[in-house]
Amino acid sequence: MFDILMFLFESYFHSGTYPNSDKLSRKLSAAGFDNEDIHLALTWLSGLEQLNKADYxxxxxxxxxxxxxxxxxxxxxxxxxxxxxxxxxxxxxxxxxxxxxxxxxxxxxxxxxxxxxxxxxxxxxxxxxxxxxxxxxxxxxxxxxxxxxxx
Structure with a gap:
């Protein structure tokens, strides 16, 4: 999963954001990442996106x-x-x-x-x-x- 996070940062840092989950899943699969790792990474990223400073x-x-x-x-x-x-x-x-x-x-x-x-x-x-x-x-x-x- 950490390889996917690094891939996302390297690929999308300059654009400021990464694609939605469906598109990202396809891109990661095309890049050769394992489906289980993709699922784990997307679940983890979903939790990351839900973090809000106001909730603390x-x-x-x-x-x-x-x-x-x-x-x-x-x-x-x-x-x-x-x-x-x-x-x-x-x-x-x-x-x-x-x-x-x-x-x-x-x-x-x-x-x-x-x-x-x-x-x-x-x-x-x-x-x-x-x-x-x-x-x-x-x-x-x-x-x-x-x-x-x-x-």
Whole structure:
């Protein structure tokens, strides 16, 4: 499914949006993606499209951090929690966007998602919420989690 998300970003980022589900399903099938992966990706994207900042309590934005429940800590690794905390403290993402990212991560129902997968989820959530993404943010999200930066 993550290959499909990357394909969507690479193919449709400059247009600002991707086609509706039926057309997208045909395009993904023609591109050689597996039908089960297409179905999972379209279901996940449907959930992403339903995310709305207004649905989250405004008090989240005034919080001084987030405490994770035990089940959340099983699904989200320590590195991912550190990454999200750093991005939030750096004002790259808002607390509401953090919750949206976590919502989409938890929707996968997988344990211990690696940072590279979370970074792709962050990219998709931010792309869905904003029209203008800073190229440096995109570069950071697309670079492997274990890469060494020289700048």
């Amino acid at each position: 309590p405004s008090a989240i934005n005034g919080s001084n951090g987030r405490f994770y429940a035990a089940i959340e800590m099983k699904r989200i690794s320590y590195d991912v929690r550190c990454f999200l905390t750093f991005w939030e403290q750096s004002k790259i993402i808002t607390p509401v966007e953090r919750e949206m990212i976590l919502d989409r991560a938890f929707a996968l129902n997988r344990e211990n998602l690696p940072l590279d997968k979370i970074k792709l989820i962050v990219l998709m959530v931010l792309w869905n919420q904003r029209q203008d993404l800073d190229p440096l943010i995109i570069e950071d999200l697309l670079s492997p989690a274990d890469s060494i930066r020289l700048h």
